[in-house]
């Protein structure tokens with residue numbers, strides 16, 4: 001593109017306000033990525049605030065009257081909590097650590113749902129102390145533990161997570177609707193009904209409804225409708241056996257996002273009306289009032305808002321053609337390609353290249369051959385050390401799943417909005433890494449030389 005051309009929208013899976021501008025620049029909501037990378041270093045996670053907010057609003061308008069709980073496991077920090085709070089969503093949290101983020105960001109506890117198949121005493125104490133809106137019971141043994149921390153004067157509202165026996169097309173590691181798995185209580189075995197009975201026996205607990213979560217990165221509406229009907233049937237059975245009509249039905253999250261241009265997504269504008277209509281029809285058939293519906297999207301709110309920028313460090317020819325392009329990050333900041341074979345779109349940013357496209361594999365910096373961030377992507381043949389690469393769709397389950405493998409410090413998160421960039425999670429430092437490591441007694445600490453971060457061999 002030459003300097004007379006107008007910016008071209010990137011389209012999905014890039015953020016809503018991402019454009020290709022002149023000279024190969026990627027501009028997200030008015031912020032140029034090359035300058036951002038120079039200012040904050042690389043790797044860096046970029047989160048487009050207005051993208052997150054747009055998606056929260058799309059959920060609220062596609063599901064009027066329903067509660068939208070953002071699944072914080074996808075991406076959580078206090079700034080994100082503020083956006084979610086301001087957009088009127090609930091938060092789905094899964095540990096005392098996540099609860100600490102929400103608590104210290106001032107999120108209203110009555111809009112927090114707590115999940116977990118193995119909630120520790122600490123998790124439960126944090127949830128009960130905070131006074132969260134709902135705890136989602138995931139096992140029978142947990143019922144007494146929650147009741148013990150509540151009281152008749154201050155009863156705890158709970159939902160019950162059930163497994164509806166629905167199969168889904170997704171990676172096996174994130175398929176959770178089937179019978180044989182670690183989450184929830186089976187409907188067909190009778191465990192779910194037994195758990196209902198036990199919860200109802202506790203005056204310290206208020207059973208508000210049922211919950212299920214059938215999997216993640218799902219592309220079809222149908223499994224949700226099947227799960228919904230099974231949960232409504234269970235609501236009717238609970239009414240018939242116990243004389244109790246529960247008010248809430250939570251269908252979890254899992255709504256898939258496009259990972260390639262033109263790729264399929266489970267768009268809430270398509271899903272929302274089908275859920276609402278099916279819920280009404282199923283309840284009418286069982287002569288039940290329509291319960292308040294909850295959904296818990298994580299990826300669908302956060303994934304496309306995020307982009308990761310890396311510097312190219314080294315290039316190597318592959319035997320058979322193509323090349324390995326090694327960058328200054330890897331499976332420590334994005335384990336998804338190695339774990340699930342996940343695909344992220346990749347683009348050269350910050351300079352224009354006329355070179356023909358060549359097939360390249362983007363390799364991470366970690367000490368294992370499987371640390372490949374993207375296989376067989378087409379990039380200009382003149383990609384060189386110092387170049388900047390942008391990865392799309394890294395807003396969910398990247399920062400959240402980052403590790404310190406090889407004692408690599410985790411990257412910062414920078415929010416962009418209307419032409420302004422702002423640090424929202426600072427980079428980890430080597431001092432952070434050493435802070436938890438107890439130096440052996442009597443070892444004198446030798447101060448290291450301060451070195452510039454690698455990955456800036458060129459100005460781009």
Ligand SMILES: Cc1ncc(COP(=O)(O)O)c(C=O)c1O
Pocket residue numbers: 071074092115213215216217252253254255296297298299300396
């Ligand atoms: C209980 C629960 N709710 C919501 C989610 C959010 O999932 P996703 O990010 O796929 O929407 C998950 C994770 O899959 C989950 O386990």
Ligand SMILES: N[C@@H](CCCC[NH3+])C(=O)O
Pocket residue numbers: 073174216217336340396397401
């Ligand atoms: N970590 C998974 C999603 C897990 C969903 C958690 N409930 C991913 O990146 O795809």
